[in-house]
Amino acid sequence: MDGTGRLLTRRYRAALACNACRKTKSKCDGERPACGRCARQSVECLYTQNVRDKRIERQEERRAHFALKNRVNELEARLAATSSPRQTIDEPEDRPSPAQVSNAGVSDTGSRGTNAESAVDILATGAFDHRPAAEIGYFGPTSNHALFRSLTAAMVNSGHRLTLLRQQESDRQHVPVPEPPRPRRTLLPGRTSALDRPTNEDPFPGPLTAIQWVTAFFDTVGAVLPYVNESALLREVDTAGSRLENSRTTPRSVEALLNIVFAHALIATSEADSAEPFYHRAIALVLLDEQTVCNSTLETVQALLLLGSFQQNTQRAMASLTTHALAVKTSYQLGLHSPSCYEGLGTLEKELRAKLWFAVVNQDRILSTALGRPCLIPPHYVRNDILDSLVPLQSSRTVAMPSSMESLLYFRHLTSLHEIMGITVESIYGSNIGSPSDLLPGDLTAKTIELLFRLQKWRDSISPFCILGPKSDLSTWPASRFQSERYMLLLSIYYHKTMMLASAPVLMAVLERATDYAAADDAATAGILQDASVPVLKSDLHAIREYQRIASSILRHRPAFFKSNAVWWVCNFICLTMCLHLFAIWLISILSERIPSAIGVTSSTVETLLLEALDTLKSVGGSSMMSLKAHRCLHRYIRLARVIASDSSRRQSCTTGSVGSDIFHDLQQNSLLPSGVFLWDGFPDASMTSVGDLFGQHAENDFLAATSLGVEPGASSFDATGLVFDGTI
Known part of the structure; x- marks a missing residue:
């Protein structure tokens, strides 16, 4: 605490002194009509009744000064962040999103825009950079970072299969490419912890x-x-x-x-x-x-x-x-x-x-x-008998129910849902210490289906609330109803989040089988996994569609819902998860014919859903740097996947090596990848699992050139060092 906030020492005799003694801070005996000191010095002795300590006035002046100083510093920091070229982020496309009319109400959800983000949060966005400025830290299998790594590996593996013969042709010596110097980690202007x-x-x-x-x-x-x-x-x-x-x-x-x-x-x-x-x-x-x-x-x-x-x-x-x-x-x-x-x-x-x-x-x-x-609190540390300290659940919701009782019912149902979330992390994600890949495909699908049954049981037991279904027409709701039905909306949001969490490992396992050339020979295992994964993928796709419908309706009718219910961060996280899941399903629909027909979708349908989900991510995320970077990166991946999809008709009639060469030539012609990235043997390597690996062969200046990745000379420094974007998408 600052010294201005300390207690004032008591001065009982200060109010009894005459004006002359107060001014010189001398001891005054308080005699009337003249004190002893004034009588000895033959000066006029006056008494003034002062009920307010001047030190309090000085303290308030200091407080006002500190407040003004802090405000000036804050405005200077915001100005520096706004005017900095690193903060200039061009939007990848000009077409309006479905909820752009209400986007302004969500863009500043994060308090004061990007200036509110802490340094460690900015560092975490390095997962979407070509070369992160520093180590971003550990993000386990339940995180969106891990999903993104899996998608990147799938993209690389899809190219790896096409160039397998070229990699095995010869063992020519290659000139090693020097590793570019890692840029120093610098905090953006105006950012302080x-x-x-x-x-x-x-x-x-x-x-x-x-x-x-x-x-x-x-x-x-x-x-x-x-x-x-x-x-x-x-x-x-x-x-x-x-x-x-x-x-x-x-x-x-x-x-x-x-x-x-x-x-x-x-x-x-x-x-x-x-x-x-x-x-x-x-x-x-x-x-x-x-x-x-x-x-x-x-x-x-x-x-x-x-x-x-x-x-x-x-x-x-x-x-x-x-x-x-x-x-x-x-x-x-x-x-x-x-x-x-x-x-x-x-x-x-x-x-x-x-x-x-x-x-x-x-x-x-x-x-x-x-x-x-x-988890900092392991599941076996949580005793359900403590939950009994709360009032018993009621089976019906009445108009006369107190708001505090309704809030408590919501809290109990949410707590039981988070219990399932904790079980999911422990059973199939190895408590975020292991990995879902440690489980055999049969064990993984069995555990996932068991969790889905548990979620269905929870859904049937949340009376007096319910989970919103396809029959709920949110487009007809007035804005006020979104707030009055917030408990039902929030439970639905968290429910769909948990569904996606439980389904993600099976989805990634199916995608790995579809893109991994080494696993393609094991047709029996692949067939069993595909058959067992169909109900899981159906549940995942249903959760994605329902969450997309809820989020877009909130954006359209009551965008303030996110911040007035302290749920913006959770919803923004789910939006990115939804986009990553849809991208994985889209890749599967491109590379496989059996699974899309089994779950009742086509590649064009999933692509449309993916583009709508990206619009929702852009609207909900607002000024979030993580959302902006992910939005751009996924748009580039979509362009890459479209090239792969357009070549699917040539795969059966051409040799593997020539097809791979044609694809990579198309990628370079479309400015999707820098010239020369795919032109030596041994690339792509299946061990590459991040954007940094994918673009790590070039120095920093390579991305500043106008000919690299189709970026015009006017590209900002953020585009050059972050996710480079070609405005022609």
């Missing part, structure tokens, strides 16, 4: 303003994050105001909770810029203050949970890992995980502690699946 930013010293808002913000929070985000009690928080607002009047301090954990609640409320009401000072103050109070970390309370866990949610929905998802780790530590410290710690507590206390514990568990599952990290 959230922990390095100074905290804003704005005073506590007025009582009426604070009450309005708290009410706005519980009308929006607080309704879907039901581990903060509205009446208790309003009491804290009133108590905090009285403490300020009496020059007493508010407990740091409570102050942090209030600040992050204010930040959420401002984000939900489209006042993102005003939310940042409260967010940074909450960071300083709950992450950087040793006293708060050591003296943890339930308010500390509440603040950490809300802080993590705020970070995720303002493009700081990677930074939220630190916040989440501290929330797990604090939960263990308070014994929220142990049933014995609930004994002897009142009903409300048990309910609050159970909500907090399962909110931490749910957050753990979300971060684990999205970022591909092992």
